[in-house]
Amino acid sequence: MISMTRMNRIVELDFPNRCATVQPGLINLWLSQATRERGYFFAPDPSSQMVSSIGGMPRPMRGGRTASSTGSP
Numbered sequence: 732m733i734s735m736t737r738m739n740r741i742v743e744l745d746f747p748n749r750c751a752t753v754q755p756g757l758i759n760l761w762l763s764q765a766t767r768e769r770g771y772f773f774a775p776d777p778s779s780q781m782v783s784s785i786g787g788m789p790r791p792m793r794g795g796r797t798a799s800s801t802g803s804p
Contacts, residue, residue: 735756735784735786736756737756738754738755738756738786739754739756739758739761740757741754741762741765744766746769746771751766751773753785755785756786758780758781758783758784759773759774759775759779759783759785760780760781762785763780
């Protein structure tokens with residue numbers, strides 16, 4: 732097991748291109764909070780965004796019900 736909990740920073744927010752570069756341990760909710768003032772949010776699975784991290788999603792926006800049927804960890 733590799734723990735990425737200390738790799739939890741937002742590296743870059745590129746609002747014009749609607750792209751965020753983040754480390755894998757970043758909690759999903761933190762990204763939503765960082766982008767809220769500009770009208771953006773990140774919520775692939777809103778019910779777990781307070782505890783789930785970006786690193787659990789191997790593809791963009793992979794989470795929730797879709798993840799369990801397509802082999803996401």
